[in-house]
Amino acid sequence: MTKAAAAFGSIFAILLVQQAALAGPEEDRAAFAAYYQSRFPDIPFAEFANGIYAIDSDARAQWLEIEEFPPYEFAIEVGEAIWSEALPDGSSLGDCFQQPVEDIRTLFPRFDASRGEVVTLEVAINDCRVARDLPPLGYDSQAMISTTAYLAFEARGKILETRVSGNQLGALAAYEAGKRFYYTKRGQLNFACADCHVTSVGQYVRADRLSASLGHPTHFPVYRSKLGTMISLQQRFAGCIRDVRAKPFELQSVEYRNLEYFLNYMSNGLELNGPGARK
Amino acid sequence: MASKIKVKAKLSGDIAEIKTLMLHPMETGARKDPDTGALVPMHHITQLTLTKNGEPIVVANLSTAVAKNPYFSCKVRGAKAGDTLKISWVDNLGATDELETVLG
Amino acid sequence: MHAGRRLVLKGGIALAALVSFPRILLAAAWPDKAFSSTTAGQAMIDLLGTDQTTPSDQIRLKVPEIAENGAVVPVTISTSLENVESISIVVENNPRPLVATFEISPETLPDISSRIKMGETSDVMAVVKTDAGIFSTSKQVKVTIGGCGG
Numbered sequence: 394m395t396k397a398a399a400a401f402g403s404i405f406a407i408l409l410v411q412q413a414a415l416a417g418p419e420e421d422r423a424a425f426a427a428y429y430q431s432r433f434p435d436i437p438f439a440e441f442a443n444g445i446y447a448i449d450s451d452a453r454a455q456w457l458e459i460e461e462f463p464p465y466e467f468a469i470e471v472g473e474a475i476w477s478e479a480l481p482d483g484s485s486l487g488d489c490f491q492q493p494v495e496d497i498r499t500l501f502p503r504f505d506a507s508r509g510e511v512v513t514l515e516v517a518i519n520d521c522r523v524a525r526d527l528p529p530l531g532y533d534s535q536a537m538i539s540t541t542a543y544l545a546f547e548a549r550g551k552i553l554e555t556r557v558s559g560n561q562l563g564a565l566a567a568y569e570a571g572k573r574f575y576y577t578k579r580g581q582l583n584f585a586c587a588d589c590h591v592t593s594v595g596q597y598v599r600a601d602r603l604s605a606s607l608g609h610p611t612h613f614p615v616y617r618s619k620l621g622t623m624i625s626l627q628q629r630f631a632g633c634i635r636d637v638r639a640k641p642f643e644l645q646s647v648e649y650r651n652l653e654y655f656l657n658y659m660s661n662g663l664e665l666n667g668p669g670a671r672k
Numbered sequence: 673m674a675s676k677i678k679v680k681a682k683l684s685g686d687i688a689e690i691k692t693l694m695l696h697p698m699e700t701g702a703r704k705d706p707d708t709g710a711l712v713p714m715h716h717i718t719q720l721t722l723t724k725n726g727e728p729i730v731v732a733n734l735s736t737a738v739a740k741n742p743y744f745s746c747k748v749r750g751a752k753a754g755d756t757l758k759i760s761w762v763d764n765l766g767a768t769d770e771l772e773t774v775l776g
Numbered sequence: 777m778h779a780g781r782r783l784v785l786k787g788g789i790a791l792a793a794l795v796s797f798p799r800i801l802l803a804a805a806w807p808d809k810a811f812s813s814t815t816a817g818q819a820m821i822d823l824l825g826t827d828q829t830t831p832s833d834q835i836r837l838k839v840p841e842i843a844e845n846g847a848v849v850p851v852t853i854s855t856s857l858e859n860v861e862s863i864s865i866v867v868e869n870n871p872r873p874l875v876a877t878f879e880i881s882p883e884t885l886p887d888i889s890s891r892i893k894m895g896e897t898s899d900v901m902a903v904v905k906t907d908a909g910i911f912s913t914s915k916q917v918k919v920t921i922g923g924c925g926g
Binding site for chain 1: 675678680691692693695739740741743745
């Protein structure tokens with residue numbers, strides 16, 4: 394065999410293997426959804442977008458009362474102003490994305506092959522600001538969270554369609570890394586995300602009832618009654634990791650971005666319904 | 673600047689259902705600042721007034737035990753399109769805010 | 777001058793003679809003493825002149841059984857009692873039990889909602905003052921400390 398043919402052959406083989414392995418995410422997702430549907434046969438698939446309120450009726454009643462006039466409405470207003478305000482060069486944040494505002498949330502998280510990493514909406518917003526010589530927004534700042542709250546609101550009703558594309562070298566690896574993180578035990582309490590949100594879903598951990606991971610990313614960012622402010626999905630990751638007595642990773646670390654990628658893929662098919670209100 | 677009072681008013685027949693959400697920290701004075709350890713001073717809306725065409729329909733006296741970003745809803749009879757609804761509050765530091773809306 | 781003005785206010789006695797005065801919603805002074813009281817009974821005496829109320833099943837108090845979070849507990853109070861002058865919310869076990877008091881005009885339906893803070897499991901009492909007296913109903917709301925609500 395010639396060298397060229399051999400090289401071609403091995404590249405072809407790698408692509409074939411990757412194609413076959415890509416049955417992975419879709420199979421994982423179907424199994425994930427099927428598990429929760431078998432645990433809660435009376436709950437329609439779409440309802441899982443409401444998290445714990447899909448399975449706890451007393452909590453749901455309180456949530457519906459908050460939704461009569463949810464405090465996140467203030468954040469949406471602030472976010473809209475940030476999104477459309479003129480930056481020093483006359484452009485606005487929207488100009489970086491070149492998409493209708495209602496589609497922007499649906500574009501993230503996504504794997505960027507040229508960077509070799511998962512890009513989240515927050516990272517993309519800061520990329521835009523930095524490209525225009527503006528300081529990046531803190532990932533836990535109300536300015537950033539209000540902006541993503543506005544974009545989440547505009548995207549309500551859109552179906553989550555996260556892509557893990559076989560044509561992008563690294564996308565599958567990032568997905569797999571997020572999946573591994575989800576199922577890895579950590580912290581003094583030695584819990585994996587799955588231990589609470591898969592195995593023990595619906596059960597109580599002291600006075601908190603455990604929600605399903607199916608639907609977790611659809612309703613973020615959320616207004617937390619306990620804090621009286623909004624928090625992002627990754628701040629919730631950090632909170633959970635602190636709760637199992639492990640050291641949280643930095644917001645927008647590669648670990649959290651891969652986890653966010655995996656979780657969004659697992660919730661494909663659900664309607665986006667952010668921002669949300671939680672306790 | 674984003675408003676600190678939001679209102680939703682709906683007319684059904686001659687009954688106006690009024691819902692209002694106000695941005696306010698409603699500090700009890702018993703909470704410690706997580707960074708400095710010092711007590712955050714009490715700061716809360718003391719009185720909330722709703723008027724219809726200038727006449728008071730609700731006067732609410734509130735303590736620090738009303739939740740942060742207070743919510744209030746009520747219903748008033750004898751309402752019609754064109755009525756002016758006003759929501760105003762004063763807090764324990766003397767700050768005030770108000771919002772007017774016309775019933776549609 | 778109305779004879780009613782010479783009636784001494786006694787706890788729970790309807791001031792029938794004053795019914796002919798139009799009831800004015802006073803942008804009155806904030807009831808400082810009532811809000812500072814550390815017991816429900818004292819708060820009611822400071823606010824309404826008495827801690828004696830008539831239990832009424834005509835008051836509907838909607839509160840959760842178990843509060844999701846003590847920081848934001850939705851409360852709705854409505855009643856079919858007539859001529860309601862004020863509705864007050866009292867949380868027995870809060871450090872300062874009187875949470876809020878709402879004076880309503882005759883045109884305003886006695887049907888209000890708000891969101892309150894509760895420090896711990898407690899009876900929540902809705903106190904409705906009408907021209908016929910002071911009525912109440914109460915329900916227990918459980919407040920728990922979470923596990924990992926972060």
